[in-house]
Structures are given as structure tokens and as C-alpha cells.
Amino acid sequence: MSIVCYCFVVEKSRVIAAIQEGCNTPDALRNKLGVTGNCGSCLPDIEDLLEFYGKYPDDQQVGSAGEKP
Numbered sequence: 001m002s003i004v005c006y007c008f009v010v011e012k013s014r015v016i017a018a019i020q021e022g023c024n025t026p027d028a029l030r031n032k033l034g035v036t037g038n039c040g041s042c043l044p045d046i047e048d049l050l051e052f053y054g055k056y057p058d059d060q061q062v063g064s065a066g067e068k069p
């Protein structure tokens with residue numbers, strides 16, 4: 001089990017599932033899961049997951065570089 005957001009105790013697998021279901025921004029993930037909605041310290045991790053698994057609108061090279069977060 002890998003927790004991404006400690007404030008809301010959200011596992012990485014849930015964030016990935018939400019991205020694959022269409023949440024393609026940090027705001028969308030916050031609305032669905034709560035992540036980033038309290039202290040915000042998980043935002044960099046959330047952004048990394050968005051870059052790797054999906055669908056970040058500004059990033060045309062999605063998933064093409066870097067290690068799996």
C-alpha cells in the first residue's frame with residue numbers, strides 16, 4: 001500500500017484509477033478524492049502521476065520520459 005495523500009489517506013492506486021477514469025487535472029482529483037485539498041504537500045506527487053499516467057493537457061509527451069513515479 002502506497003499512500004500519496006496523507007491528509008486524506010489516499011493510496012496511489014486510487015489516484016491512478018481516477019486518472020484513468022478521466023480525472024486529468026489536480027482539481028479534478030481533488031474533487032473526486034480530496035487529494036491536495038488540505039496541506040497541499042502531495043501536489044507534486046499528484047502532478048507526477050498525472051504526467052505519467054495521463055492526460056495532463058499541457059504535456060504532449062505524456063508517459064514518454066522518466067521513471068514510473
Ligand code: FES
Pocket residue numbers: 004005006007008035036037038039040041042043
Ligand atoms: S497530503 Fe494531500 S493534502 Fe495534505
